[in-house]
Amino acid sequence: MRIVIIDDSGLRATVLEEGLRDAGYDDIHIVPPRGAFVARLERMAPDVVLMDLGSPSRDTLEEMLMVSRALARPIAMFVDHSDDAMIGAAIDAGVSAYVVDGLRKERVKPVLELAVRRFNAFAKMQTELDEARTALSERKIIDRAKSILMNQRSLSEQDAYALLRSSAMNQGKKIVDVAQALITASDLLGGGL
Numbered sequence: 623m624r625i626v627i628i629d630d631s632g633l634r635a636t637v638l639e640e641g642l643r644d645a646g647y648d649d650i651h652i653v654p655p656r657g658a659f660v661a662r663l664e665r666m667a668p669d670v671v672l673m674d675l676g677s678p679s680r681d682t683l684e685e686m687l688m689v690s691r692a693l694a695r696p697i698a699m700f701v702d703h704s705d706d707a708m709i710g711a712a713i714d715a716g717v718s719a720y721v722v723d724g725l726r727k728e729r730v731k732p733v734l735e736l737a738v739r740r741f742n743a744f745a746k747m748q749t750e751l752d753e754a755r756t757a758l759s760e761r762k763i764i765d766r767a768k769s770i771l772m773n774q775r776s777l778s779e780q781d782a783y784a785l786l787r788s789s790a791m792n793q794g795k796k797i798v799d800v801a802q803a804l805i806t807a808s809d810l811l812g813g814g815l
């Protein structure tokens with residue numbers, strides 16, 4: 623597992639690195655948050671990112687949140703103190719674990735594991751949500767195409783669906799693609815519903 627530590631404090635980065643090495647991780651890279659470090663992180667393709675911000679300014683926090691949005695990886699953020707706005711911004715940006723005043727090497731492994739598990743759980747929920755939205759969108763397209771066939775050809779709903787299904791099979795396409803083509807053709811011919 624490739625782990626990147628974003629930190630500009632050598633002492634604090636050492637605590638994280640020692641905790642990771644003690645936990646059996648060895649592909650560890652420390653990146654200071656300067657220059658084009660977001661692009662550098664993307665090239666490194668880490669599996670997990672640990673951000674040690676100490677006492678971040680608002681600008682530093684915004685930069686770190688850009689990292690979170692850009693990478694789409696599990697991210698654990700360590701800070702010395704926090705407020706509601708910082709916590710909200712971190713959660714909105716997809717930070718998987720937000721640890722206040724908890725930078726000790728024996729805590730690094732559990733926090734890392736938590737970040738990975740929370741990220742995976744959130745990613746699974748996001749995938750399920752995307753699939754449900756796609757299915758609903760496709761269902762609406764198919765229903766509209768069935769409605770066109772029912773009105774234009776005086777078919778029952780079952781017959782309209784059977785016609786869409788057989789057309790899709792004959793053309794080697796998905797039903798939703800045939801339905802969308804039918805809707806487009808109907809709209810072009812002025813018979814859209």
